Amino acid sequence: MSHKLYDITIIGGGPIGMFAGFYAGMRNAKVQIIESLSELGGQVNTLYPEKTILDVAGFAGLKGSGLINNLQTQLDTMPEVEQRVGTKVTNVIRKDDHFEIETDQATYETKAVILATGNGSFKPRELRADNVDAVAEKFITYSVRDLKKFANQDVIVAGGGDSAVDMALMLEPVANHVSLLHRRNEFRGLENMVDKLKASSVEILTPYLIKQLDEIDGRLQVTAKKLKTDDESTFMADKLVVNYGFISNNKDLESWQIQPALNHHLVEVNSEMETSEPGVFSIGDQATYPGKDTLIVTGFGEAPVAINEIMKRLYPDRRMPIHSTALHK
Ligand SMILES: Cc1cc2nc3c(=O)[nH]c(=O)nc-3n(C[C@H](O)[C@H](O)[C@H](O)COP(=O)(O)OP(=O)(O)OC[C@H]3O[C@@H](n4cnc5c(N)ncnc54)[C@H](O)[C@@H]3O)c2cc1C
Known part of the structure; x- marks a missing residue:
């Protein structure tokens, strides 16, 4: 002692x-x-x-x-x-x-x-979807520690809270294209940030729930179900940033x-x-x-x-x- x-x-x-x-x-x-x-x-x-x-x-x-x-x-x-x-x-x-x-x-x-x-x-709340383990290391991240790694990439941010909105806006000037995918139509970010989001080039994908992830020709294919419908859509990305809280x-x-x-x-x-x-x-x-x-x-x-x-x-x-x-x- x-x-x-x-x-x-x-x-x-x-x-x-x-x-x-x-x-x-x-x-x-x-x-x-x-x-x-x-x-x-x-x-x-x-x-x-x-x-x-x-x-x-x-x-x-x-x-x-x-x-x-x-x-x-x-x-x-x-x-x-x-x-x-x-x-x-x-x-x-x-x-x-x-x-x-x-x-x-x-x-x-x-x-x-x-x-x-x-x-x-x-620890971050993890994404659950089919085949997630197979693509996790190459395509999925739960935090953005180095913005440079997203330069010129197509990025999907998954989540609808404050920090998902912040992350999408933070990536927008660096990435080639940013989408924000959320299972509700509304976002829980601070009002001012949600206004910025609406005025930004970030593409809003709602109300979608990620179902399956696959690697296709070296890129990530995200299959998502449109909630309250039977429709499914696929979105291609280089990186998926999951922001489901902690x-x-x-x-x-x-x-x-x-x-x-x-x-x-x-x-x-x-x-x-x-x-x-x-x-x-x-x-x-x-x-x-x-x-x-x-x-x-x-x-x-x-x-x-x-x-x-x-x-x-x-x-x-x-x-x-x-x-x-x-x-x-
Ligand atoms: C994604 C995200 C975005 C946020 N954005 C904002 C924002 O824009 N503005 C804002 O005001 N707040 C924001 N917050 C909240 C803010 O980060 C917290 O309020 C702040 O970190 C609280 O600081 P703290 O020192 O109390 O706790 P913490 O930051 O949680 O630090 C506690 C520390 O205690 C250590 N510890 C725990 N148990 C032990 C132990 N037994 N022995 C030794 N060490 C231990 C932990 O390792 C940790 O390092 C955000 C939070 C998140 C998750």
Whole structure:
């Protein structure tokens, strides 16, 4: 066991855990971030690094990878914040006046815990269709990590949610032709993005359900059923981007020794972002309260609330600065 006693251990190094680490560094907390993946950045880095994010305050639009690079640069200005990647937390145990954090690498001690574990581990919801396994490796992708790979290609994006709409629009200027195939006539994207979609050259294929996939002369043939009819159509493509959402597993927490109250697998918090377990806080997608929106900006706002509350309790004599200029050493 490491004998260092941390003030704060942040579990989860997604965008919210990264910003929380930086902010805790500004408060001179002894802090570590523990992230199970090999890189920080959470969903943004893993699932949509090429997507342009439009709703982060202060940026008229920046790529997911750009946001994570900026957060990393900001975090690195606090070299005393320890960043542990490739380390999965397997248990959090309450001791008399601190917590033990068990990981698959080592055990750490900390006075307070911030859960920033998002939706836990996540994976894309897979496409089910005849012959999918035979064509998957060559033609199907579940995320767009490198736009250049779609240059001059005919791409079908399957899905009808926010990120399917965003992906189709993101691919439009790069690809030769983009179609968006969805089983309903309506799309669930933000109104503004749906308007952009309608004004774009993206071909809308609705209401279709993919039935079968075949490789024909080195290209992908997508056979789809037109819903509420007996008609089937075939569409040819070089790539099929499936965007059916994600299946997340945040049940790990339920086997830990600490047992914060949950609401649909999310952690309930009060207005200080504290869970029902005293000393254990939660921020970002993992945390829930009435009116919560799972947005990056929401989580960014929650991080200082949790950290300032922890620091007030740990160091009641320290003056509470408000602005970053006053916080920086
Ligand atoms: C396709 C898509 C598009 C999106 N677009 C937008 C958008 O345009 N604007 C917006 O505001 N939001 C968007 N979101 C939502 C946004 O990505 C999330 O709100 C944000 O990622 C939440 O950040 P987080 O740090 O709370 O959680 P996450 O990003 O989920 O990060 C949590 C991290 O915790 C780690 N972790 C989990 N369990 C453990 C453990 N036991 N030990 C160690 N580490 C652990 C995970 O590996 C992960 O890296 C989008 C989401 C998706 C899927």
